[in-house]
Amino acid sequence: MCVTPQSLEGLCLRIRLVTSVCSLTHDGTGHAHSNLAYADNRREKDRLRIAVSSYTLTQQETDIMESNGEKHEQEYPVHYYEEIGALKNHKLTTFHIGAAGIPELQKAAEIMKIASQKRLTYESTSCANLMQYGFTMGDSDFLKSMAEFLTVEYGDDVDSDDLLVTAGASQGLSTIGSLLFHKGDFVFIESATFFSAINIFRDDLGMKLVNVPMDEDGMDMDALDELLTLYRPRSSHEISDKQPFWAAVYLVPCFQNPTGTVLGAERCKHLIRVARKHGVLIISDDVYGLLSYTVSKNDVNRSREFICPKRLFAYDDKSDPDYRGNVASVNSFSKIFAPGVRLGWYELPKRVHNIVRDSGLCQSSAGFNTFTSGIMATAINLGLVAENLRDLRRLYKKRMQSLIDTLQRELPPEVLFTRPKGGYHLWIVLPEKCSSMELLKICEEKFSLAFQLGSIFSPDEQCKNCLRLSISFVEEAEIVDGARRLSKAIKSFLDSPTEE
Known part of the structure; x- marks a missing residue:
């Protein structure tokens, strides 16, 4: 396939026109209409509407876009936690994420x-x-x-x-x-x-x-x-x-x-x-x-x-x-x-x-x-x-209490933890010489769960024997099961002769 500089330039202009229009705000059908307000007259609006709704890129145009790094549908992370790789392993119990879960976000979307x-x-x-x-x-x-x-x-x-x-x-x-x-x-x-x-x-x-x-x-x-x-x-x-x-x-x-x-x-x-x-x-x-x-x-x-x-x-x-x-x-x-x-x-x-x-x-x-x-x-x-806030309080209260109750039953006595009466987070303190970094490796590899390292909350990386658990992203049943697995991991870690 031979493409001249002139044809390439014209083709790119056409592609940019269509993709720029198609990338604007869409209605529920996937057709873009926002750009129509900028058309000079009704005839131009109709022409653009027809072009946008019926136009399909040819293989030649697609090849040129991809060769220039201009893919028609660029793949980007769908949210922050995907961007930083926090959800790369979907089998993990996600105690490390301090944000609302999908059901809570869906209710917020309905409210908006x-x-x-x-x-x-x-x-x-x-x-x-x-x-x-x-x-x-x-x-x-x-x-x-x-x-x-x-x-x-x-x-x-x-x-x-x-x-x-x-x-x-x-x-x-x-x-x-x-x-x-x-x-x-x-x-x-x-x-x-x-x-x-x-x-x-x-x-x-x-x-x-x-x-x-x-x-x-x-x-x-x-x-x-x-x-x-x-x-x-x-x-x-x-x-x-x-x-x-x-x-x-x-x-x-x-x-x-x-x-x-x-x-x-x-x-x-x-x-x-x-x-x-x-x-x-x-x-x-x-x-x-x-x-x-x-x-x-x-x-x-x-x-x-x-x-x-x-x-x-x-x-x-x-x-x-x-x-x-x-x-x-x-x-x-x-x-x-x-x-x-x-x-x-x-x-x-x-x-x-x-x-x-x-x-x-x-x-x-x-x-x-x-x-x-x-x-x-x-x-x-x-x-x-106000109704949504009330529901979140009820939900998070149950989750936090389930987490506290499970840790109270399962953790060894030398491991300390806070008992929050609100918010997202609970703080666990291991014996002083323990490394939460080493514990995290064990938890991810053998116990399918993740948490936040205590050291990231200190500018000089203190709190190396601490970890943070968050209850906002995890359902109650998984919180209980995850807390049991975490307790087992900590017991195993404390009993290990390689403890540092």
Whole structure:
């Protein structure tokens, strides 16, 4: 087959036209129609519609596309966990995945379908404000609805003026870190903490991480106080209106990742005093705060089935005489709904709120994720988000209790583990000289299960004798069976003469 440069160029133009049209938004039949709005007139629209619905690539065109690396249907991973290879072995019990399972995601998809139909029907017959550049704080309906929803779920007043929409917790962390701090600034973190936060602060933003010791109740506040005193003279940060804090303290106070622990009331109060004393910003990662398993006994006024821990932001009381606003709460729908919506929110003190809202990033984009927040507002107003959250709490409570009960029966006494009352995660501590890396190899090869290594939650790879189990992706029956197999693997590992 002979192809001239001229014919090749013309052919490629035709192929690019068809594939670009076909790759746009499709209806349920697989035919693309979105590009028709750009046609000059009705005749051109009809011509394109016919061309798109009936055109088939010839073998010559297919060969040319493949030879140029332009395959008609490029194969990409369908989601993040496939991309990183976390599901390459489908026989494994997936204790290592901290995300919702397929049935929960399917319910979330149904909710979004209902809410989208309702909201977009309204938008298409009104001014379509949701399709315009948005309000910098986020969709106004969302802010009001979210404040009301959170007030009920927390059992504590939430002011819509304190909220600001984000594209998820990770984007929230990155944005607030980049706006309020610069390379070389200090961020004080729990000695075991969310590994993506480590990557964002250290690798993306170039901040210096300082480990703060923890015990079974969370971050040690006396140790934090001493470390802040020690490191303040080493800071080169220049305080300004746009960067009023010389350092940050990052932590996950409720149902912590990876340990599942909750920072108690006295420690929360102590932390606020320390932050005010040293002039630092607490970045409170609250993505698990609403996933409480504690059942309400007599909350007649709120009619809540589950009671959530008081959020850290509320301990920084605006009525205090020395209040300045030292807590920034970062939250997300990823754990309480579905990660694919890429939607979250800040709860911020006024001085931090103004910095984020007035930033070039927020002003240029006219808010983060306006469209999805508008759809979510409708879902909230229909009562679908509260119902879904209630169902998730019931489901995860059963799963977590099954995991705890099984480990309690099966694990040897020298192996310790937390007993979370909410969230996704449970933390296991092996005897000090044991390597969870070696245990993982045995578990994958002989016991068909996987977990997260404790070392990834530490910037200096401590916690090598620890591991994290997550219950969100695994059905209850598999959790029980997987926990039994894990216990057998640990017993075998501890009895092995090669233990290190």
